[in-house]
Amino acid sequence: MPKREKTRIKPEREHRQIASAKLTEMGREVVKDIQEVRPPKLRIPSRSTSNIIYDEANRYFVLGPRYGVRSAASIKQVKKFAQFLCTADFAKKLIESGKFATLREMYYTAEGWDAGPFSDQGESDMIIEDLEATFGLKRENLGLTPEEDGAAVFGKLMVNEDGVVIDATKAGRAGYTIPPTIDDVEFLKCKAKRVIAIETMGMYHRFVQEQAWKKFDALIVGLKGQAARATRRFLKRAHDELGLPIYLFTDGDPFGFHIAMVVISGSAKLAYINHELAVPDAQFLGVTASDIVDYKLPTDKLRELDVARLKQLMKDPRYNTEFWQSEIKKMLELGKKAEQQAFSKYGLSYVVKEYLPAKLGLKS
Amino acid sequence: MAEELFKEFREHSVSEFFRKNAAMLGYTGKIRSLTTIVHEGVTNAIDAAEEAGVLPKVNVIIKRVNEEPEHFKIVIEDNAAGIPKEYIPNVFGKMLAGTKLHRYMQSRGQQGIGISGSVMYGQITSGKPTTVVTSTGNGEIVRADVMIDVDRNEGKILNEEKFKGKWQGTRVEIDAKDVSYMRSRYGPFNYLRMTAIANPHTHITFVEPDGTLTVFERGTDKVPERPKPMPLHPWGIMSDDLLVLAKHTKGRTVASFLSAELSRVSKRKAEEVCRLAGISPNKKPSELTWEEAERIVSAFKQVKLYAPPTSGLRPIGAVDIENGMRKILNPEFTYSITRPPKVYRGGLPFIVEVGIAYGGNAGKVAEGKGEGEEGENEVGMELVRFANRAPLIFDQGGCAITAAIRSIEWRRYGVDPATAPITLFVNVVSAYVPYTSAGKQSIADEPEVLNEIRAAVMEAARELRRFLYRRIRLKERQERAGIFEQYLPIIAKKAAVLAGVKEPDIKLLLKKVTGVEHAKEGEN
Numbered sequence: 001m002p003k004r005e006k007t008r009i010k011p012e013r014e015h016r017q018i019a020s021a022k023l024t025e026m027g028r029e030v031v032k033d034i035q036e037v038r039p040p041k042l043r044i045p046s047r048s049t050s051n052i053i054y055d056e057a058n059r060y061f062v063l064g065p066r067y068g069v070r071s072a073a074s075i076k077q078v079k080k081f082a083q084f085l086c087t088a089d090f091a092k093k094l095i096e097s098g099k100f101a102t103l104r105e106m107y108y109t110a111e112g113w114d115a116g117p118f119s120d121q122g123e124s125d126m127i128i129e130d131l132e133a134t135f136g137l138k139r140e141n142l143g144l145t146p147e148e149d150g151a152a153v154f155g156k157l158m159v160n161e162d163g164v165v166i167d168a169t170k171a172g173r174a175g176y177t178i179p180p181t182i183d184d185v186e187f188l189k190c191k192a193k194r195v196i197a198i199e200t201m202g203m204y205h206r207f208v209q210e211q212a213w214k215k216f217d218a219l220i221v222g223l224k225g226q227a228a229r230a231t232r233r234f235l236k237r238a239h240d241e242l243g244l245p246i247y248l249f250t251d252g253d254p255f256g257f258h259i260a261m262v263v264i265s266g267s268a269k270l271a272y273i274n275h276e277l278a279v280p281d282a283q284f285l286g287v288t289a290s291d292i293v294d295y296k297l298p299t300d301k302l303r304e305l306d307v308a309r310l311k312q313l314m315k316d317p318r319y320n321t322e323f324w325q326s327e328i329k330k331m332l333e334l335g336k337k338a339e340q341q342a343f344s345k346y347g348l349s350y351v352v353k354e355y356l357p358a359k360l361g362l363k364s
Numbered sequence: 365m366a367e368e369l370f371k372e373f374r375e376h377s378v379s380e381f382f383r384k385n386a387a388m389l390g391y392t393g394k395i396r397s398l399t400t401i402v403h404e405g406v407t408n409a410i411d412a413a414e415e416a417g418v419l420p421k422v423n424v425i426i427k428r429v430n431e432e433p434e435h436f437k438i439v440i441e442d443n444a445a446g447i448p449k450e451y452i453p454n455v456f457g458k459m460l461a462g463t464k465l466h467r468y469m470q471s472r473g474q475q476g477i478g479i480s481g482s483v484m485y486g487q488i489t490s491g492k493p494t495t496v497v498t499s500t501g502n503g504e505i506v507r508a509d510v511m512i513d514v515d516r517n518e519g520k521i522l523n524e525e526k527f528k529g530k531w532q533g534t535r536v537e538i539d540a541k542d543v544s545y546m547r548s549r550y551g552p553f554n555y556l557r558m559t560a561i562a563n564p565h566t567h568i569t570f571v572e573p574d575g576t577l578t579v580f581e582r583g584t585d586k587v588p589e590r591p592k593p594m595p596l597h598p599w600g601i602m603s604d605d606l607l608v609l610a611k612h613t614k615g616r617t618v619a620s621f622l623s624a625e626l627s628r629v630s631k632r633k634a635e636e637v638c639r640l641a642g643i644s645p646n647k648k649p650s651e652l653t654w655e656e657a658e659r660i661v662s663a664f665k666q667v668k669l670y671a672p673p674t675s676g677l678r679p680i681g682a683v684d685i686e687n688g689m690r691k692i693l694n695p696e697f698t699y700s701i702t703r704p705p706k707v708y709r710g711g712l713p714f715i716v717e718v719g720i721a722y723g724g725n726a727g728k729v730a731e732g733k734g735e736g737e738e739g740e741n742e743v744g745m746e747l748v749r750f751a752n753r754a755p756l757i758f759d760q761g762g763c764a765i766t767a768a769i770r771s772i773e774w775r776r777y778g779v780d781p782a783t784a785p786i787t788l789f790v791n792v793v794s795a796y797v798p799y800t801s802a803g804k805q806s807i808a809d810e811p812e813v814l815n816e817i818r819a820a821v822m823e824a825a826r827e828l829r830r831f832l833y834r835r836i837r838l839k840e841r842q843e844r845a846g847i848f849e850q851y852l853p854i855i856a857k858k859a860a861v862l863a864g865v866k867e868p869d870i871k872l873l874l875k876k877v878t879g880v881e882h883a884k885e886g887e888n
Contacts, residue, residue: 027862034856034868037876072855073877075844082851085858092862114854 015183016095019141023092026135030085039073042084045133045272052271054317059280060266061318063133080127082115087127094143100181102147103128103139133272140183140233150178150230152201154208155219156191168219173208175222182230182237190242193217196356197235197282199225199250199259203340203351210352216360219244227263229270232277235263239279246279247360252287252297253337254309257319257328260284265318285359289330292338295355298345299336306337382484390805391485394544395551396758398426398436401482401543402552405440405536406559407754408479410566412444412534419587420444420566426545426552428573435490436543436573441535446500449508449524456483456494456510456536457519480519482538484512492539493522501532545573550757556580557692558748558755561719561789562680564688583687589678595627597672598664599712600796603657610649610657618652619645622660628670637663671711672795679793680753685719689726693787696723699827700789703820708812714794716816720786720824722831727785745774745781749807750791756805763806764798765790768817777825778832786828790817845878852877 026042033040044067045051051064070077070084090109094101101109107124111117118124128139139145152175157168159176165188168176179185196218198204204222207213213220219238223231238244248263250256264282266274292299302310313319314328331337343351356362386392390400406422413420425439447455456479483494493509507525512518547553556570557580564583571577596605615621622634629637638645640663643656652660680688685700700719707713727746749756749765760766769788774781798808807813852870860867 023862024864027859028865030855030859031863031865031868034859034870034873037872039873039877040855040859072852075847078848078851078855082854082858085855085862089858089861114857115851 015141019135019137020092020095022135022137023088023095026088027085039071040081041072042070042081042134043067044070044130047129047133047269047272049268052268056317058275058278059264059318060274060278061268061271062274063272079115083110083113083118083127084130086110086113086115087124087131091131091142091144095141100143100145102145102180104147106144129272136273138183138233138273138276140181140229145180146229147180148228148230149180150182150228150234151197151224152177152204152222153219153234154204154222155195155213156217157219158188158190160186160188169213173205175204175208175220178228178230178234180228180230182233187237187241190219190238190244191217192219192244194360195219195221195235195238195244195246197221197223197227197246197248197263198340199223199256200340203249206341206348207352210349212352212356215352216356216362218247223259226259229277232263232266232279235282236277236279239281246282248282248284249286249340249356250284251337251339252289252292252331252342253302253339254306254313254331256287256340257284257313257324258309261316261318285356287338287340287342289327289334292334292336293330295343295346297338297342299334299338299342302331302335302337307332382481382488386481386485390758391481392758393550394434394542395546395548397485398438398540398543398545399550399552399555399757401438401485401538401540402426402440403555403755403757404479404482405438405538406556406568409440409442409444409534410559410563413442413566414587416445417587418443419582419585420563421568422566423569423571424552424556425571426573428545429539433541434544435539435541436545438486438538438540439535441533443533446532447496447498447534448500449506452496452498452506452508452510453519453521455519456480456496457512458517479536480512483510483519486538486540487511489542490539494539495537497535497537499529499531499533503528503530505529505531547572553578555755555757558750558757561685561688561692561748561787562750562753562755562791564680564684564691581691583691584684586684588680588684595625597627597712597796598629598661598669599672599709601626601661601664603654603661606657606660607652607654610652613649615649617646618643618649618660621649627672633667633669636667640666669711671707672713676795677705677713677715677793679715679717680791682717682719685717685789685791689719689721689787689789693721693726694724695721695726695787697721697828697831699824699831701820701823703816706812706816708798708810712794712796712798714792714797714813714816716813716820717789717791717793718817718820718824719789720821720828721789722784722786722828724785726787743783743785745769745779745784745786745788748787748789750789751797751799751804751807752793753791756807759800759806762800764809764814765792765807765817767809768814769821771818772821772825774825777829779825779828788821788824790821792817848874848878 030040045063046066046068047063051066052061053064055062070081072078072081090106103125104121107118107121110124128144131137131142132139153168154175155168159166166176194216196216198207198221201222201224204220207220212218235246239246248260250259263279264284265280266278270277291297310328310332314325319325319328343355391397402424406424409422410420421443423441427437429435429437458480486492486494493511495507495509497505497507499505505527508521509523511520511522513520545551553570553572556568560566560568560580565587567582568580569577609625610621613621613625615624619631619634619638622637623629623631635645637660641656641659643660679702682700682702686698689695689698698719698721700717702717703715705713705715728743747766747769749763756763779786792807792813798810798813800806800808852874856870857867
């Protein structure tokens with residue numbers, strides 16, 4: 001496969017400078033408004049469903065043009081306005097000190113803020129989203145991170161985390177864990193030619209045991225179910241910075257499909273930063289409905305929930321391709337689903353020895 | 365024939381007559397009887413003072429003489445012109461059934477038979493005479509005990525005394541048993557309270573049996589104009605009225621009698637009416653029979669007549685009503701309206717006045733010192749009814765005023781009648797108030813009267829609603845201003861920190877943002 005074009009991703013330090021500058025600028029504008037006796041205003045892009053649009057060209061969800069105006073002169077909004085600024089102040093301090101805080105930690109810190117505590121985590125999360133959407137920044141660039149770690153990575157990749165060099169083949173069987181602050185990690189060297197992202201850790205360990213990373217010159221990534229933000233960011237950086245093609249291998253059921261699709265086309269929920277997380281070129285390998293048939297895999301019956309979900313996916317614009325429409329239809333007709341570990345029917349190594357090579361178009 | 369009728373009437377035992385009609389005249393139940401005694405005395409006192417051209421000052425004292433059986437002494441004192449000695453027996457001792465002469469003008473609801481009824485009641489229940497102390501201001505004070513000679517229907521003076529003193533007015537002391545005192549809806553306190561509201565020019569003091577002194581202060585120094593006496597209009601007349609007039613008229617023929625004594629009746633009209641009634645216009649008035657009188661009354665209904673003039677009506681006036689309510693109820697909000705004159709039954713003029721008071725002491729029927737007969741200690745909408753400035757205390761359920769109030773959807777005005785601290789004051793003014801019965805405690809539901817009351821009350825209710833809404837908005841505005849004062853400084857501070865500059869002064873911005881609110885507050 002031809003090497004992908006590498007897109008220059010700004011190093012993290014620049015990201016931070018940009019974020020800090022944006023916050024400073026906002027502060028200046030508000031001060032100016034006050035001095036000129038004008039109620040300060042903020043334009044915050046709307047994240048309501050009516051403003052989430054599937055971008056056909058880019059193949060992920062983006063935000064439409066709608067925005068809300070938050071004004072310091074409105075009795076209903078002035079408190080949120082103050083909270084917004086307190087959060088921005090908190091973020092800027094994090095950036096300047098090079099520290100990170102989780103969303104939960106910020107929620108608790110807010111107890112001591114002038115603009116009072118948040119009534120619940122949801123409220124503080126909303127303000128952070130407002131910040132992200134308004135400035136086009138990821139929260140990670142504001143010093144705020146989610147709690148979960150990302151996926152496990154095994155393969156010929158060397159990274160630099162705050163001066164510590166890590167070799168993803170020498171980080172133990174569980175691999176190198178993608179930290180929440182993945183944007184802070186520098187990719188030093190990569191000898192892999194592709195990335196294979198796997199849904200279940202069971203299958204991940206199978207791949208590691210079978211030394212699939214050697215066999216396929218791949219970075220094996222164990223997603224641990226639905227991919228975390230950090231994982232999606234990692235995959236995008238691997239694709240854009242390192243020029244690696246991304247392949248997805250999940251269970252053969254609607255939830256597996258969705259795991260793959262979120263990596264490919266992003267989520268509606270993060271429409272405002274999909275451009276930093278989505279990998280539209282990522283490819284879904286399987287398990288497909290056709291695979292179930294072709295490989296005569298052991299199956300489970302589709303439950304009502306599965307059927308409903310499949311029907312939903314058929315209507316989802318992200319699945320509006322010939323491939324997906326026919327696969328979903330086939331599964332509904334089949335009435336069956338199959339796990340990725342079902343390949344063990346043919347022996348433990350079958351999936352690495354036969355299935356993957358066939359899918360990748362490689363010689364086994 | 366008519367004369368015979370009257371003779372017969374007069375020959376009935378007066379006490380008999382009284383006993384039969386007492387209930388209708390207000391002497392029903394122990395509490396109400398006490399209130400009626402107070403009412404007769406106070407009404408007289410206010411009327412007398414007004415006629416004398418002075419601002420009425422009335423002192424009422426109720427003393428408990430004995431507990432078992434209950435025996436009270438009621439004292440009513442005024443600052444009017446006093447009564448010349450020779451009139452004392454007539455004023456207090458004659459049970460006149462024919463006080464309908466007072467119908468000529470819009471009277472202070474001459475309920476029943478006046479003070480003589482109270483004297484009678486006291487006499488019957490306690491066996492004691494009524495003591496009258498009076499002086500016309502000539503330096504001589506007369507003190508007399510009055511009793512009613514039941515057989516002769518006359519007042520009799522026993523124990524007369526005279527002494528020197530500088531004073532002018534009248535003081536009446538009545539002993540009564542078979543009465544009871546309670547601070548309830550129908551008790552004397554509430555009656556005096558309502559009277560004070562309707563008559564803001566009066567000063568009333570009241571001492572209760574337990575010694576509590578209440579002063580109902582004057583709300584205005586204006587003596588109200590006395591209503592003009594005017595002849596009766598045929599539409600408001602009844603057969604016996606006609607006969608009484610016929611007896612006293614100077615007219616020599618029925619036709620001239622009718623046109624002289626009745627309003628809006630020309631000689632020609634009178635002749636037309638006689639013809640319709642089948643009576644000779646030249647007949648002598650004193651010879652009219654009851655049946656002929658009835659025919660004349662119905663004949664009048666068939667001819668075209670001009671409506672009675674409205675100029676004789678004397679409402680209390682919106683300003684005075686408001687003064688009265690404010691003085692007595694100390695409310696947060698008052699509004700009153702005197703509507704323009706309307707007519708009912710084709711031409712009988714009347715005026716409706718409404719006053720509404722909210723908050724303060726409004727809406728509390730009685731500051732309950734105990735449970736009253738009707739389950740007192742309630743706070744809710746209180747309706748105070750008047751006809752020609754006289755309180756209508758009894759028969760509330762059957763009154764058109766009550767019906768009108770009930771028919772209004774109070775929730776639309778932001779009011780829950782069960783709990784709202786509102787006193788609603790309604791006064792119907794007319795020379796022809798359509799009472800439901802001779803007791804004159806409630807108003808009949810003539811459609812025009814009912815609708816007019818409704819319209820007036822709704823007008824007042826609308827004003828109340830505006831006040832209530834303004835209050836809510838004011839509270840909201842104050843809260844809102846507080847919110848800006850809380851958060852704008854934070855915004856300024858944080859923005860300055862982000863920008864790395866000095867914190868800007870928010871005073872002007874704060875003023876601008878809340879300035880709209882502050883300006884409007886000034887309106888209130």
